[in-house]
Amino acid sequence: MVTTGTPRVVDGLVRPLDAALREASFRPADIEGLLGPVAAGALDREQTLPALRVARGAGPEPLAVLVRLFLCGDDVTRAELDAALPGVGTDGAQRLGLVRAAGGGRGDQVRAGVDLSPVTYEAPDGTTAEWFVTSDLGEAATNAALRPDHVLGVGGASTTLARATIRAPRRRTLDLGTGCGIQALYAATHSDHVVATDVSERALAFARFNAALAGVELDLRHGSMLEPAHDGDFDLVVSNPPFVITPRPDRSGAAPAAGLPLYEYRDGGRSGDDLVRDLVTDVGRVLAPGGVAQLLGNWEHRRGEPWQDRVGAWLDEAGLDAWVVQREVLDPAEYAETWLRDGGATVDRDAAGWDAAYGAWLDDFAARDVEAVGFGMLLLRRPTGTASLRRLEEWTGPLRRPLGDHLGAVLAAHDWLESHDDDALLAERLTVAGDVSEERHLRPGASDPTVVLLRQGGGFGRTVRAGTALAGLVGACDGELEVGRIVAALAALLDVDAASLRDELLPQVRDLVRDGLLLASD
Ligand SMILES: C[S@@+](CC[C@H](N)C(=O)[O-])C[C@H]1O[C@@H](n2cnc3c(N)ncnc32)[C@H](O)[C@@H]1O
Structure with a gap:
């Protein structure tokens, strides 16, 4: 049997297919729940055997039938698929270009012509979307080399x-x-x-x-x-x-x-x-x-x-x-x-x-x-x-x-940095981003750290090694004090020239703002 196909939009069948897949809980989390971590992990690595064993053992429940058919390349019976996709059935799935049935009998074998996988998308605002995405079956399902026009x-x-x-x-x-x-x-x-x-x-x-x-x-x-x-x-x-x-x-x-x-x-x-x-x-x-x-x-x-x-x-x-x-x-x-x-x-x-x-x-x-x-x-x-x-x-x-x-x-x-020269930056009240933590390394018994690291929790997870003055400046960035006032106070505290300290710190402050460790107020 030729195993690859191309899906077709058929009015009156697409919405019932979506409904049937949702009804069967054909979602990443539910599939992992059915398969367990070992078989689900193997399937992620395109190894179908562990998933097949679990899904076959689960009997005719719709989710197991869909996993076998669309994710593992296994044959199911017409009766099993009819039950797994109510409102669509094997004939509907065939008209949609998703499967091929060997015959019209309840026990006849049905094989997937495409891969159909669920995708869950979590938007930045916390809302989620669930889609079902068809593509060509992979090598694991067909046991053959991909065709030149394979759709990933x-x-x-x-x-x-x-x-x-x-x-x-x-x-x-x-x-x-x-x-x-x-x-x-x-x-x-x-x-x-x-x-x-x-x-x-x-x-x-x-x-x-x-x-x-x-x-x-x-x-x-x-x-x-x-x-x-x-x-x-x-x-x-x-x-x-x-x-x-x-x-x-x-x-x-x-x-x-x-x-x-x-x-x-x-x-x-x-x-x-x-x-x-x-x-x-x-x-x-x-x-x-x-x-x-x-x-x-x-x-x-x-x-x-x-x-x-x-x-x-x-x-x-x-x-x-x-x-x-x-x-x-x-x-x-x-x-x-x-x-x-x-x-x-x-x-x-x-x-x-x-x-x-x-x-x-x-x-x-x-x-x-x-x-x-x-x-x-x-x-x-x-x-x-x-x-x-x-x-x-x-x-x-x-x-x-x-x-x-x-x-x-x-x-x-x-x-923002492009539009703020150094004077504007000195007048700014910066805050430390919520995902930044400070890590201090001290010699046993010492009161001053030898190394201070600023670690970013999100983004690229950058780590910045900070000298005493930069660590002090970041620690004081609570949105209340201007950068210029913090630098002046640090210069007095450390007994160094204020202008030199400013020249040393401002490029580093710019880097921290650019990478999101320090945040501007506007
Ligand atoms: C690596 S796949 C990416 C598919 C999908 N966008 C994704 O992110 O998974 C590259 C796609 O580019 C298409 N492609 C190949 N040559 C192309 C070209 N000259 N112009 C436009 N698309 C091309 C292929 O058919 C294929 O669908």
């Missing part, structure tokens, strides 16, 4: 981008390379109008279905990169683009090296990191003044050229405010292995193709003197005047909480 489900990169997206109210948002439409669904929670584009017609069919199931209206457009977007149209652009660097022998971008599969979801058909460069340099065209683009990407580290210079040159060309955070670095071999394993294609470990494909990747990197590949997030903003924000940093630590609010606050703090 909600994966690690999707979640990374979603958690980093600033969820401020937006007029118009563009989701470039929407795939199953997950970023567009998130965007619709805070945007009046969402345009979602993809070069893949199949991806757009999945996005159309998922939007209908979520009751969300999307403006779906077919086309490559920024082609379907008008100039200056968007307050927000989000994109998890097909950034994977793939060997292309002739640099034309027409086809990857022999033996390497072309996966539309990861391979944008350009040489090296050209796709990410092109997106960074061109995205400003579709942004409204003040509009923000949040992208994920890979960039090459070339011998003798720090990555900050290479990406920095793209930013120069873009002329945008920019903050780039490098989250991970892989050497060429690690990079090639990661993407050779992805997709389950013919180049598995034992195949002769593995060495050839691995070699093609290494040759490709060697041809451009690539020593490593960086992965990270790019936050770009079309300035209303001239660009003033330029920050490229490495941050490889874990990020446990959604970052969007924090990134928005850092942009606002940057703007």
